[in-house]
Amino acid sequence: MTEELDKPNKLLHWYHWLVLSASLLLTLIAWKVSDNQIQEKRLELFKVETKQLLDQISERMSYYEVALKAGAATIKNIPENELITDWKTFSEQLNLTETYPGINGIGVIYYLPQSKVEHFIAQQRIDRAHFNIHPQHTKQEYWPITHIEPLQDNDKAVGLDITFEEHRLAAAIKARDTATTQITAPIVLVQDTEKSPGFLQFIPFYNATDLTTQEQRKKHFVGHIYAPFIMNKLMEATLKQKNRHIVFSLFDGNQSFYNELTTDNNNYDGNPLFQKKITMEMYGRPWTFNMQTALSFKKATHSSQPLIILGSGIIINSLLLLVFITLIRSQQKANSIAKTLAISEKHYKHIIESAPCGMIITNKQGEIEKINPQTELLFGYKSHELINQKIDMLIPKRFQQQHPKLREGFNKNPSNRQMGLNREVFGLTKKGEEFPAEIGLAQFKEGDNFKILATVIDISEHVQITDELKRSNKELHDFAYVASHDLKAPLRGIMQLASWIEEDTADFATQDTKNNLALLMNRTSRLEKLLEDLLTYARISRNLGDIQTVNINELVLSIFDLQSPPQGISITYQGSLEDISTDLLPLEIILRNLISNAIKHRDSDQLCINITAQEYPTYYQFSVEDDGLGIPEKHHEKIFDLFKTLRPRDEVEGSGMGLSIIKKLLDYKKCAIKVTSDGESGSCFTFTWPK
Structure with missing residues (x-):
């Protein structure tokens, strides 16, 4: 025995190599499955982010449309002799810079037949002596920009007749004739010194309400409320590069409108993981987006899991090799290990028999050789009814014709794969009933023959x-x-x-x-x-903001000042926390609602609010305490329900949603909130906040 073990070619027997090969195969399968899952998650994330990007742009354009419609409704009620001052007031109330970032201004364009031009200019020069329509032309109609606010940086547009340029005029005419919002093809704004691509957005307004036909719309047409946009500024206001893992270029037809796919962009990836081209209708114009993943996408979605699995598998195989050599050199220990392995094999067989998913082993011709009990439950057949039968009998008839080709393709390229979550796959029971299924396929070798292992899970509930x-x-x-x-x-x-x-x-x-x-x-x-x-x-949960460094004391005082509290109401902050890094927006919403509730629900002109904060190993704890009215204990749970208020709505201003918003934010953060109050002498809300 010793002599045989000393021979190099006798150190390992064929069954040892089989175990090592099977272990290595399982390692490779696990590595491949893990890598496929990560790639699927990456692709799904790419799809989500591209949709979010398009939704942001579409939502922002709709937001601007609302402002223009408000202008169209407003201008009908402004006397002509007060239009300049009232339009400026309207623009200032919109607060364009803060409320509508990316918009260059908001203005009025009137439609004038040639016969009314001189009188129109004379009327405008009453308040603006230098008003004039330009450039000159011989056409029979005029579309001058008469008012635009803010006037600073837009003064070159005042008096500009948009008939001088076909893109402006075409969009204006289409908006008039259809009574819909329209935008122009790419143009260069006269007020843009950098001459970068931009566009105009038009909302028509009329002097009548019956606009059923195109002739009626032309007859009663007065003019447009419009807004000029410079595309680069619009995108900078709408999309922040640091928040995105997607870069894109934008074309209107064949004209380039906006482009981040350049080497000047530090986040541009010359070899992106995913690319997508989408064309969407934007107020009468075809906008085509060429989107791809950025460098930050690779960094954000990088995972070492597949390599860890592969490395761990190789290490395990090396250890197995060492174990086998050791076992062969010690016969007594080998016998003991063999007995242990026999017990383990029985246990392994028991696990397979008890597996919650169906397991089917077929040969390359698709003939069923083995099944487990769960397969009998899923399909309603007994084992003897399936053995040696074609697996096609478990597939709905509408798929049976193409299944042999799919099986042949898998035999040629037997990569492990999972089906059912991203495509329609169904199983067919003995009763002829179908159920949606998730199928896992893997090929292995048994002796000299290749077998196919199929795992089957009923995903009806998942669907x-x-x-x-x-x-x-x-x-x-x-x-x-x-x-x-x-x-x-x-x-x-x-x-x-x-x-x-x-x-x-x-x-x-x-x-x-x-x-x-x-x-x-x-x-x-x-x-x-x-x-x-x-x-x-x-x-809540869609976008909770960025991580920022915030001073708790300054945050509390700022929120309190914004409430414009009456005399007699004070606030104090007591806590060891000073500057913390957190996502500011949800924390600010919670503190603002709690402070606002304390002020609104006070029972006298005097109120003292005290804020405390403490740090724990894995979280922060905040408390907002007041000496106001108090909350009866029987209402402590109900107050977090939607629209729940303890006093009539006409007595206390509010929507009844403040505490519901707080509860949902904290649930999303996996944090808790509780209220302490005897119903007579104030209340204390205590909540946790993650580090």
């Missing part, structure tokens, strides 16, 4: 949950769109009309009328606040 999630996400997105675009603008219009009525009737309205107007404005304002809170609630 149902996925469909429900898609439906819920769509409903949430639709709600957010309606709340932000279709509801807020009318509410602001109602508030503006109520304000005008209040001003017009101030000298003769009865006290009841004044009270009713005040109540109308108060409830409209509260409804707008409710919409804002609903939108915040719906968007």
Whole structure:
């Protein structure tokens, strides 16, 4: 025996090499599966980020459209002799720089037949002596830019007749004839000294409401509310490069509009992981986006897991080799290990028999050789009914014709693969019923023959949950769109009309009328606040901001000052925390709502609010305590429900969503909040915050 072990070619027997080969094969399978999963996650992330990018641009353009529509509604109520000052006031109320970053201004374009030009110029020169329409031409109609705010940096556009350039005129005519929002093809704005690509956005306004036909729209057309955009500035305001792992170029038809795919961009990747080309309709223009992953995408999604699995597998195989050599050199130990392996094999067989997924082994011709009990449960067949039968009998008839070709393709390229989560795959039971399935395929060698191992999982519940999630996400997105675009603008219009009525009737309205107007404005304002809170609630988890360094004391004082607290209300901060790094926006929302609630729900003119903060090994703890009204213990859980208030809404201004927003933010952060109060002498809200 010793002599045989001393011979190099007898150190390992064939079955040892089989075990080592199988172990190495499993290592390679695990490495490949892990690498495939990471690539699938990368691709899914790319799809999500490209969709988010397009949604951001589309949402921002819709946001600007709302501003222009507000201008179209406003200009109809401004007397002609007050247009200059009132339009400037309207622009200042919009607060373009802060509320609509990326927009160059907002202006008015009038349509003039040649017969009205001289009178129009004379009227404009009453307030602006140097007003003139330019450039000169011999056409029979004029479209001059009459007003634009802010005038600074846009003064060159005043008096510009857009008929001089075909792209401007074509978009303006299309907007007039269709009564829809339109944008121009790429142009160069006269006020842009850098001559970079830009465009104009038009909203038509008319002197009548019956605009059913194109002839009626032409007849009653007055002009356009418009906004000029420089594309580079628009994209800088809409998209922040540091927040994105996607870079792109933008074309309008064949014309380049915007381009980040250059070597001047530090985040540009000359060999991107993924690329995608999408064309979308943008107010009458085809915008084509060429999107690809950036260098930051590779860094953010890099994973060493496949290499770790491969390295660990190689190490394990090396250790197995060492174990086998050691076992052969010690017969007694080899016998003991053999017995242990026999027990392990029985245990392994028991695990396979108890596996929660179906397991089917076939030969290369697709004939079933082995199944486990779970396969019998999934398909309704007994083992003897399936053995030596074609696996095609477990596939719906509409797929059976193409299955032999797929099997042949797998035999030629037997890479491990998973099917079912990203494509429709179904199993067919003995009763003829179908169920959605996730199928895993792997090829292995048994003796001199190759076998195929198929694992089968019924994913009916997964599909149902996925469909429900898609439906819920769509409903949430639709709600957010309606709340932000279709509801807020009318509410602001109602508030503006109520304000005008209040001003017009101030000298003769009865006290009841004044009270009713005040109540109308108060409830409209509260409804707008409710919409804002609903939108915040719906968007939680989508974008919670960037990590920033914040001073807690300064943050608390800043939030308190913004509440404009009445005399008699004070706030103090006591805590060991000073500067911390965190995502500021959600923390600010939580503290602002808690401080605001304390002020709104006080029972006297005097109130003291005390903020404390402590640091723990893995989290921070904040407390907001006041000496106000207090909350009865029976309401401690209910106050975090949507729209829940403990006092009538006409007594306390609010939407009833502040604590619900706080709860959802903290749930998303996997943090907790609790309230301590005896219902008589104040309340204390304590919540944790992750490091």
